[in-house]
Amino acid sequence: MNRESKQSMSVAPLTVSGMTVAYQKKPVVEDVSFTLPEGKLVALIGPNGAGKSTLLKATLGLVPAIAGEVSIYGDTYKKMRSRVGYVPQRESVDWDFPTDALDVVMMGRYGHLGWIKRPGRKEKELAMDTLEKVGMADYARRQISQLSGGQQQRVFLARALAQEADLYFMDEPFAGVDAATEKAIIALLVELKKAGKTVLVVHHDLSTVEEYFDHVLLLNKKLIAAGPVETTFTPELLHETYGGKLAIVSASGRQTLVGEQ
Numbered sequence: 001m002n003r004e005s006k007q008s009m010s011v012a013p014l015t016v017s018g019m020t021v022a023y024q025k026k027p028v029v030e031d032v033s034f035t036l037p038e039g040k041l042v043a044l045i046g047p048n049g050a051g052k053s054t055l056l057k058a059t060l061g062l063v064p065a066i067a068g069e070v071s072i073y074g075d076t077y078k079k080m081r082s083r084v085g086y087v088p089q090r091e092s093v094d095w096d097f098p099t100d101a102l103d104v105v106m107m108g109r110y111g112h113l114g115w116i117k118r119p120g121r122k123e124k125e126l127a128m129d130t131l132e133k134v135g136m137a138d139y140a141r142r143q144i145s146q147l148s149g150g151q152q153q154r155v156f157l158a159r160a161l162a163q164e165a166d167l168y169f170m171d172e173p174f175a176g177v178d179a180a181t182e183k184a185i186i187a188l189l190v191e192l193k194k195a196g197k198t199v200l201v202v203h204h205d206l207s208t209v210e211e212y213f214d215h216v217l218l219l220n221k222k223l224i225a226a227g228p229v230e231t232t233f234t235p236e237l238l239h240e241t242y243g244g245k246l247a248i249v250s251a252s253g254r255q256t257l258v259g260e261q
Protein backbone atom coordinates (compact mmCIF):
# COMPACT_ATOMS: atom_id res chain seq x y z
CA MET A 1 0.00 0.00 0.00
CA ASN A 2 1.46 3.36 -0.93
CA ARG A 3 1.73 6.28 1.42
CA GLU A 4 -1.11 8.21 -0.12
CA SER A 5 -3.68 5.44 0.23
CA LYS A 6 -2.51 4.72 3.77
CA GLN A 7 -3.04 8.35 4.64
CA SER A 8 -6.47 8.48 3.05
CA MET A 9 -7.61 5.55 5.14
CA SER A 10 -7.03 7.45 8.33
CA VAL A 11 -8.87 10.64 7.36
CA ALA A 12 -12.64 10.99 7.26
CA PRO A 13 -14.34 10.84 3.85
CA LEU A 14 -16.03 14.15 4.57
CA THR A 15 -15.70 16.88 7.16
CA VAL A 16 -17.83 20.00 6.92
CA SER A 17 -17.00 22.83 9.33
CA GLY A 18 -19.03 25.95 10.02
CA MET A 19 -21.00 25.82 6.76
CA THR A 20 -23.44 28.70 6.25
CA VAL A 21 -25.37 29.15 3.01
CA ALA A 22 -27.83 31.92 2.16
CA TYR A 23 -30.12 32.69 -0.74
CA GLN A 24 -30.75 36.41 -1.21
CA LYS A 25 -28.96 37.04 2.10
CA LYS A 26 -31.38 34.77 3.98
CA PRO A 27 -29.47 31.91 5.62
CA VAL A 28 -30.98 28.50 4.88
CA VAL A 29 -28.08 26.45 6.25
CA GLU A 30 -26.52 27.82 9.39
CA ASP A 31 -23.15 26.99 10.89
CA VAL A 32 -23.29 23.29 10.14
CA SER A 33 -20.39 21.05 11.14
CA PHE A 34 -20.12 17.28 10.94
CA THR A 35 -17.82 14.42 10.01
CA LEU A 36 -18.91 11.31 8.15
CA PRO A 37 -17.56 7.95 9.26
CA GLU A 38 -15.97 5.81 6.55
CA GLY A 39 -17.84 2.92 4.96
CA LYS A 40 -21.28 3.83 6.29
CA LEU A 41 -24.67 4.59 4.83
CA VAL A 42 -25.67 7.98 6.17
CA ALA A 43 -29.15 9.54 5.99
CA LEU A 44 -29.56 13.32 5.90
CA ILE A 45 -33.06 14.02 7.16
CA GLY A 46 -35.14 17.03 8.14
CA PRO A 47 -38.41 18.72 7.17
CA ASN A 48 -39.13 20.30 3.78
CA GLY A 49 -37.04 23.40 3.28
CA ALA A 50 -34.61 22.38 6.05
CA GLY A 51 -31.67 22.97 3.71
CA LYS A 52 -30.74 19.37 2.93
CA SER A 53 -30.24 19.80 -0.83
CA THR A 54 -28.56 23.13 -0.27
CA LEU A 55 -26.10 21.58 2.18
CA LEU A 56 -25.27 18.88 -0.35
CA LYS A 57 -24.83 21.36 -3.17
CA ALA A 58 -22.71 23.73 -1.11
CA THR A 59 -20.50 20.82 -0.05
CA LEU A 60 -19.87 20.10 -3.72
CA GLY A 61 -19.38 23.76 -4.58
CA LEU A 62 -22.55 23.85 -6.72
CA VAL A 63 -23.92 26.76 -4.70
CA PRO A 64 -21.65 29.26 -2.94
CA ALA A 65 -21.32 29.16 0.84
CA ILE A 66 -20.97 32.34 2.90
CA ALA A 67 -18.75 30.51 5.32
CA GLY A 68 -17.44 27.07 5.94
CA GLU A 69 -14.77 24.53 5.10
CA VAL A 70 -15.15 21.24 3.32
CA SER A 71 -12.56 18.51 3.57
CA ILE A 72 -12.87 15.37 1.46
CA TYR A 73 -10.37 12.68 2.40
CA GLY A 74 -8.34 15.45 3.97
CA ASP A 75 -8.23 17.66 0.87
CA THR A 76 -10.32 20.06 -1.19
CA TYR A 77 -13.23 18.86 -3.30
CA LYS A 78 -11.42 20.12 -6.38
CA LYS A 79 -8.51 17.81 -5.71
CA MET A 80 -10.66 14.88 -4.62
CA ARG A 81 -13.30 15.25 -7.32
CA SER A 82 -12.62 11.89 -8.94
CA ARG A 83 -13.38 10.16 -5.63
CA VAL A 84 -16.81 11.77 -5.35
CA GLY A 85 -20.05 10.65 -7.01
CA TYR A 86 -23.22 12.74 -7.04
CA VAL A 87 -26.77 11.66 -7.86
CA PRO A 88 -28.84 14.86 -8.06
CA GLN A 89 -32.54 15.15 -7.36
CA ARG A 90 -34.42 13.79 -10.35
CA GLU A 91 -36.47 16.97 -10.77
CA SER A 92 -33.33 19.08 -11.07
CA VAL A 93 -32.20 17.29 -14.24
CA ASP A 94 -33.14 18.28 -17.79
CA TRP A 95 -34.51 14.95 -19.02
CA ASP A 96 -35.31 16.39 -22.46
CA PHE A 97 -31.62 16.64 -23.20
CA PRO A 98 -31.16 14.46 -26.29
CA THR A 99 -29.00 11.62 -25.06
CA ASP A 100 -29.46 7.95 -24.30
CA ALA A 101 -29.01 5.92 -21.12
CA LEU A 102 -25.60 4.51 -22.07
CA ASP A 103 -24.20 7.96 -22.82
CA VAL A 104 -25.43 9.28 -19.48
CA VAL A 105 -23.59 6.47 -17.74
CA MET A 106 -20.45 7.04 -19.78
CA MET A 107 -20.45 10.69 -18.72
CA GLY A 108 -19.72 9.32 -15.27
CA ARG A 109 -16.38 8.10 -16.62
CA TYR A 110 -15.12 11.43 -17.91
CA GLY A 111 -13.31 12.18 -14.68
CA HIS A 112 -11.20 9.07 -15.31
CA LEU A 113 -10.53 9.79 -18.94
CA GLY A 114 -8.77 13.11 -18.95
CA TRP A 115 -9.32 15.83 -21.50
CA ILE A 116 -8.86 14.56 -25.00
CA LYS A 117 -9.44 10.86 -24.74
CA ARG A 118 -12.79 9.69 -25.99
CA PRO A 119 -14.50 6.78 -24.28
CA GLY A 120 -13.46 3.51 -25.91
CA ARG A 121 -14.66 -0.07 -25.84
CA LYS A 122 -13.52 -0.64 -22.26
CA GLU A 123 -15.47 2.39 -21.05
CA LYS A 124 -18.53 1.25 -22.93
CA GLU A 125 -18.31 -2.23 -21.43
CA LEU A 126 -18.02 -0.80 -17.96
CA ALA A 127 -21.02 1.44 -18.56
CA MET A 128 -23.02 -1.54 -19.85
CA ASP A 129 -22.03 -3.55 -16.76
CA THR A 130 -23.37 -0.88 -14.46
CA LEU A 131 -26.61 -0.60 -16.46
CA GLU A 132 -26.91 -4.37 -16.11
CA LYS A 133 -26.44 -4.02 -12.35
CA VAL A 134 -29.38 -1.65 -12.04
CA GLY A 135 -31.55 -3.75 -14.37
CA MET A 136 -31.40 -1.24 -17.25
CA ALA A 137 -29.24 -3.03 -19.84
CA ASP A 138 -32.20 -3.43 -22.20
CA TYR A 139 -32.68 0.33 -22.23
CA ALA A 140 -29.09 1.33 -23.04
CA ARG A 141 -29.97 3.02 -26.32
CA ARG A 142 -33.27 4.50 -25.19
CA GLN A 143 -33.48 8.31 -25.03
CA ILE A 144 -33.59 9.38 -21.40
CA SER A 145 -36.72 11.47 -22.04
CA GLN A 146 -38.48 8.22 -22.87
CA LEU A 147 -37.70 6.50 -19.59
CA SER A 148 -40.02 6.36 -16.59
CA GLY A 149 -39.05 8.25 -13.43
CA GLY A 150 -37.83 5.10 -11.70
CA GLN A 151 -35.84 4.08 -14.77
CA GLN A 152 -34.23 7.52 -14.96
CA GLN A 153 -33.26 7.18 -11.33
CA ARG A 154 -31.66 3.79 -12.03
CA VAL A 155 -29.67 5.28 -14.93
CA PHE A 156 -28.35 8.00 -12.65
CA LEU A 157 -27.32 5.43 -10.08
CA ALA A 158 -25.55 3.46 -12.82
CA ARG A 159 -23.69 6.61 -13.75
CA ALA A 160 -22.58 7.11 -10.16
CA LEU A 161 -21.44 3.50 -9.98
CA ALA A 162 -19.48 3.83 -13.21
CA GLN A 163 -17.64 6.71 -11.61
CA GLU A 164 -16.09 4.25 -9.16
CA ALA A 165 -16.03 6.92 -6.48
CA ASP A 166 -15.37 6.40 -2.76
CA LEU A 167 -17.80 8.97 -1.40
CA TYR A 168 -21.31 9.29 -2.83
CA PHE A 169 -23.91 12.01 -2.43
CA MET A 170 -27.47 11.09 -3.38
CA ASP A 171 -30.33 13.56 -3.26
CA GLU A 172 -33.57 11.68 -2.60
CA PRO A 173 -32.83 8.60 -4.69
CA PHE A 174 -36.01 6.92 -3.42
CA ALA A 175 -38.35 9.77 -4.35
CA GLY A 176 -41.17 8.66 -6.61
CA VAL A 177 -39.83 5.17 -7.31
CA ASP A 178 -41.83 1.94 -7.03
CA ALA A 179 -41.14 -0.79 -4.50
CA ALA A 180 -39.01 -2.83 -6.93
CA THR A 181 -36.78 0.14 -7.72
CA GLU A 182 -36.51 1.03 -4.04
CA LYS A 183 -35.32 -2.54 -3.36
CA ALA A 184 -32.84 -2.33 -6.23
CA ILE A 185 -31.49 0.97 -4.91
CA ILE A 186 -31.07 -0.27 -1.37
CA ALA A 187 -29.33 -3.44 -2.62
CA LEU A 188 -26.95 -1.17 -4.47
CA LEU A 189 -26.31 0.96 -1.40
CA VAL A 190 -25.52 -2.16 0.59
CA GLU A 191 -23.14 -3.28 -2.13
CA LEU A 192 -21.39 0.09 -2.06
CA LYS A 193 -21.06 -0.14 1.70
CA LYS A 194 -19.62 -3.66 1.48
CA ALA A 195 -17.02 -2.26 -0.88
CA GLY A 196 -16.06 0.25 1.83
CA LYS A 197 -17.72 3.26 0.20
CA THR A 198 -19.38 6.06 2.15
CA VAL A 199 -22.82 7.21 1.02
CA LEU A 200 -24.69 10.32 2.14
CA VAL A 201 -28.37 10.14 1.17
CA VAL A 202 -31.02 12.85 1.50
CA HIS A 203 -33.93 10.79 2.72
CA HIS A 204 -37.58 11.47 3.48
CA ASP A 205 -39.14 8.25 4.63
CA LEU A 206 -38.53 8.12 8.36
CA SER A 207 -40.04 4.64 8.59
CA THR A 208 -37.06 3.13 6.72
CA VAL A 209 -34.19 5.05 8.34
CA GLU A 210 -33.44 2.36 10.92
CA GLU A 211 -33.59 -0.40 8.36
CA TYR A 212 -31.48 1.24 5.66
CA PHE A 213 -28.94 3.45 7.41
CA ASP A 214 -26.10 3.28 9.95
CA HIS A 215 -25.68 6.93 10.70
CA VAL A 216 -27.95 9.93 10.57
CA LEU A 217 -27.69 13.72 10.29
CA LEU A 218 -30.71 15.67 11.57
CA LEU A 219 -30.99 19.06 9.91
CA ASN A 220 -33.32 21.98 10.31
CA LYS A 221 -31.30 24.90 9.05
CA LYS A 222 -28.91 24.10 11.87
CA LEU A 223 -27.56 20.64 12.51
CA ILE A 224 -29.68 19.30 15.36
CA ALA A 225 -27.69 16.10 15.83
CA ALA A 226 -25.38 13.66 14.06
CA GLY A 227 -24.42 10.14 15.02
CA PRO A 228 -25.23 6.44 14.84
CA VAL A 229 -28.90 5.69 14.12
CA GLU A 230 -29.31 3.82 17.43
CA THR A 231 -28.43 6.83 19.54
CA THR A 232 -29.43 9.71 17.27
CA PHE A 233 -32.68 8.64 15.63
CA THR A 234 -34.63 9.16 18.84
CA PRO A 235 -38.14 10.59 19.32
CA GLU A 236 -36.69 13.53 21.30
CA LEU A 237 -34.17 14.54 18.64
CA LEU A 238 -36.70 13.96 15.86
CA HIS A 239 -39.17 16.16 17.66
CA GLU A 240 -36.52 18.82 17.95
CA THR A 241 -35.81 18.53 14.21
CA TYR A 242 -39.38 18.40 12.92
CA GLY A 243 -41.02 20.44 15.65
CA GLY A 244 -44.74 19.82 16.03
CA LYS A 245 -44.89 18.34 12.56
CA LEU A 246 -43.89 14.89 13.73
CA ALA A 247 -46.47 12.25 14.48
CA ILE A 248 -45.52 9.00 16.13
CA VAL A 249 -47.87 6.19 15.30
CA SER A 250 -47.75 2.59 16.37
CA ALA A 251 -48.09 0.12 13.51
CA SER A 252 -48.31 -3.61 14.19
CA GLY A 253 -46.78 -3.28 17.62
CA ARG A 254 -43.81 -1.33 16.29
CA GLN A 255 -43.38 2.38 16.65
CA THR A 256 -43.21 4.14 13.33
CA LEU A 257 -42.17 7.72 12.97
CA VAL A 258 -43.82 9.79 10.31
CA GLY A 259 -42.69 13.27 9.32
CA GLU A 260 -45.39 15.42 7.75
CA GLN A 261 -44.25 16.24 4.21
Ligand SMILES: Nc1ncnc2c1ncn2[C@@H]1O[C@H](COP(=O)(O)OP(=O)(O)OP(=O)(O)O)[C@@H](O)[C@H]1O
Pocket residue numbers: 023024028046047048049050051052053054055
Ligand atom coordinates in the same frame (compact mmCIF):
# COMPACT_ATOMS: atom_id res chain seq x y z
N1 LIG B 1 -32.15 28.69 -5.74
C1 LIG B 1 -32.80 29.12 -4.66
N2 LIG B 1 -33.07 30.43 -4.49
C2 LIG B 1 -33.70 30.89 -3.39
N3 LIG B 1 -34.10 30.11 -2.38
C3 LIG B 1 -33.87 28.79 -2.49
C4 LIG B 1 -33.21 28.22 -3.63
N4 LIG B 1 -33.10 26.90 -3.45
C5 LIG B 1 -33.69 26.62 -2.26
N5 LIG B 1 -34.14 27.76 -1.68
C6 LIG B 1 -34.78 27.86 -0.35
O1 LIG B 1 -33.83 27.41 0.60
C7 LIG B 1 -34.46 26.63 1.60
C8 LIG B 1 -33.82 25.26 1.67
O2 LIG B 1 -34.10 24.56 0.48
P1 LIG B 1 -33.56 23.09 0.22
O3 LIG B 1 -34.04 22.68 -1.13
O4 LIG B 1 -32.12 23.04 0.49
O5 LIG B 1 -34.33 22.28 1.36
P2 LIG B 1 -34.56 20.72 1.51
O6 LIG B 1 -34.35 20.38 2.93
O7 LIG B 1 -33.73 19.98 0.50
O8 LIG B 1 -36.10 20.63 1.14
P3 LIG B 1 -37.02 19.44 0.57
O9 LIG B 1 -37.08 18.40 1.61
O10 LIG B 1 -38.34 20.11 0.38
O11 LIG B 1 -36.39 18.98 -0.73
C9 LIG B 1 -35.93 26.61 1.26
O12 LIG B 1 -36.57 27.59 2.04
C10 LIG B 1 -35.97 26.95 -0.21
O13 LIG B 1 -37.17 27.60 -0.53
